[in-house]
Amino acid sequence: MNAQLSKEIDKICQSFELDSNRLQQLVDLFIKSAEHGLNQKSSSKSYLPMIPTFVTSIPNGKEKGLLLAADLGGTNFRVCSVKLNGDHTFDLKQSKNPIPVDLMKSTTDELFSYLASKIGTFVKQHHGENFNSDNNDKSNHLKLGFTFSFPVDQTSLNSGTLIRWTKGFNIPDTVGKDVVKVLQYHLDEQKIPVHVAALANDTVGTLLARSYTGENKEGLTSIGCIFGTGTNGAYNEKLENIKKLPTEIYNDLKSKDIDHMVINTEWGSFDNDLELLPVTKYDEEVDKLSVNPGYHMFEKRVSGMFLGEILRNVLVDLHSQGLIFDQYSKTSDLPHRLRTPWLLSSEGMSLFEIDDSTKLIATELELKNMLRLPTTYEERLVIQKLTRSISKRASHLASIPITALIMKIDAFKGHNVEVDVGVDGSVVEFYPGFRTMMRDAIAESQVGSKGERRLHINISKDGSSVGAALCALSSDI
Numbered sequence: 158m159n160a161q162l163s164k165e166i167d168k169i170c171q172s173f174e175l176d177s178n179r180l181q182q183l184v185d186l187f188i189k190s191a192e193h194g195l196n197q198k199s200s201s202k203s204y205l206p207m208i209p210t211f212v213t214s215i216p217n218g219k220e221k222g223l224l225l226a227a228d229l230g231g232t233n234f235r236v237c238s239v240k241l242n243g244d245h246t247f248d249l250k251q252s253k254n255p256i257p258v259d260l261m262k263s264t265t266d267e268l269f270s271y272l273a274s275k276i277g278t279f280v281k282q283h284h285g286e287n288f289n290s291d292n293n294d295k296s297n298h299l300k301l302g303f304t305f306s307f308p309v310d311q312t313s314l315n316s317g318t319l320i321r322w323t324k325g326f327n328i329p330d331t332v333g334k335d336v337v338k339v340l341q342y343h344l345d346e347q348k349i350p351v352h353v354a355a356l357a358n359d360t361v362g363t364l365l366a367r368s369y370t371g372e373n374k375e376g377l378t379s380i381g382c383i384f385g386t387g388t389n390g391a392y393n394e395k396l397e398n399i400k401k402l403p404t405e406i407y408n409d410l411k412s413k414d415i416d417h418m419v420i421n422t423e424w425g426s427f428d429n430d431l432e433l434l435p436v437t438k439y440d441e442e443v444d445k446l447s448v449n450p451g452y453h454m455f456e457k458r459v460s461g462m463f464l465g466e467i468l469r470n471v472l473v474d475l476h477s478q479g480l481i482f483d484q485y486s487k488t489s490d491l492p493h494r495l496r497t498p499w500l501l502s503s504e505g506m507s508l509f510e511i512d513d514s515t516k517l518i519a520t521e522l523e524l525k526n527m528l529r530l531p532t533t534y535e536e537r538l539v540i541q542k543l544t545r546s547i548s549k550r551a552s553h554l555a556s557i558p559i560t561a562l563i564m565k566i567d568a569f570k571g572h573n574v575e576v577d578v579g580v581d582g583s584v585v586e587f588y589p590g591f592r593t594m595m596r597d598a599i600a601e602s603q604v605g606s607k608g609e610r611r612l613h614i615n616i617s618k619d620g621s622s623v624g625a626a627l628c629a630l631s632s633d634i
């Protein structure tokens with residue numbers, strides 16, 4: 158590789174490095190920020206949102222019922238019916254509807270009317286008998302748990318107003334609206350016999366689903382988390398630590414012998430002030446292009462939506478320095494797809510990461526397919542090296558909230574206690590080595606290799622839907 162290019166690549170890879178000292182400081186900062194978030198009545202950009210979810214009981218696997226779940230949070234809108242069999246098992250029917258890109262930037266009514274229509278199509282197809290009933294008779298309505306995976310200021314189990322959009326959605330007139338009311342309005346308008354009984358974040362769903370299925374044989378499930386298009390986590394907190402809960406709600410729950418509530422941390426917004434998170438000029442570019450500049454700064458270094466965009470920015474920068482793709486003289490000559498934000502996907506990176514084909518021929522094909530970008534062997538070596546550095550930083554950062562929450566709730570307290578963490582999302586499920594690299598960083602953290610060995614990080618498939626159904630079941634509305 159030419160010496161100047163090699164020097165520049167080493168410099169860039171170096172800027173993505175995180176040593177264990179910095180990781181430990183970030184863990185401490187996370188704990189501090191979480192505590193602030195639990196105390197502060199109004200949420201501030203500087204601290205974790207730590208949103209009370211009004212979920213106060215964790216399933217035990219005996220729950221029974223037929224419920225609907227609808228899941229808006231990433232690239233697809235999923236509608237499911239979930240039959241909870243009461244023995245830790247469930248049957249699931251589902252439809253997956255890609256969300257048209259223009260709807261992500263349309264109006265509240267356009268988006269929610271589309272969501273309601275997809276729920277209607279699903280119910281007609283799988284539960285047609287409900288359509289024959291009198292639509293005004295609410296007792297015939299199927300209960301639905303709405304997984305809405307964006308920051309929401311939740312005011313009860315079935316109401317919450319949108320704080321801000323993330324992950325490429327940008328519909329300003331939804332901010333401040335109660336998303337349950339809006340969805341119910343559109344369902345009623347379209348005469349769909351469905352009642353929205355609960356609102357749940359996908360991480361809350363993941364936590365509940367894992368507790369229902371009882372797959373957590375190795376220990377109590379402490380955290381539900383998502384590493385997919387976005388990232389976030391939820392855990393069960395002692396009521397007295399949630400200082401921002403209004404006194405009347407706190408007293409009411411206490412009088413019912415309730416002593417815990419699930420908290421949606423919204424950890425995507427960890428360290429928005431960039432006190433300790435690593436910052437490269439590529440991170441700054443990605444933030445500028447996002448729908449929520451200055452927010453969700455942790456997510457923008459960790460989750461699937463952003464990893465490819467970081468790499469794309471590095472490549473365009475290297476080209477502008479005359480170090481790669483020299484058949485194109487100016488940036489405006491580069492293939493259109495390489496110049497277009499968000500088109501370099503983390504799925505593509507997962508292939509570059511482990512490509513061991515001769516001359517990286519698999520990478521060559523993927524780059525032609527995805528970006529119409531012809532490459533030399535040397536350029537592909539560069540791309541692989543950069544990919545590995547970006548994913549290593551992401552997975553090491555991903556270990557921080559897990560370690561911090563485990564420490565905060567003292568999850569290892571007791572004799573030889575083991576702890577279960579339920580995870581879901583495309584990155585943690587499909588990105589090669591992501592979970593292993595995350596564990597490497599946990600071993601280097603304050604909990605050390607002993608803690609890492611006692612921690613089980615397992616995929617909770619369909620967790621968010623099953624969890625939303627469990628929330629709807631527990632709702633008495």
Ligand code: BGC
Pocket residue numbers: 230305306307308323324358359360383385386387388389390423425456
């Ligand atoms: C949202 C969270 C969500 C996470 C994973 C983030 O962008 O703010 O509410 O849980 O993505 O889907």
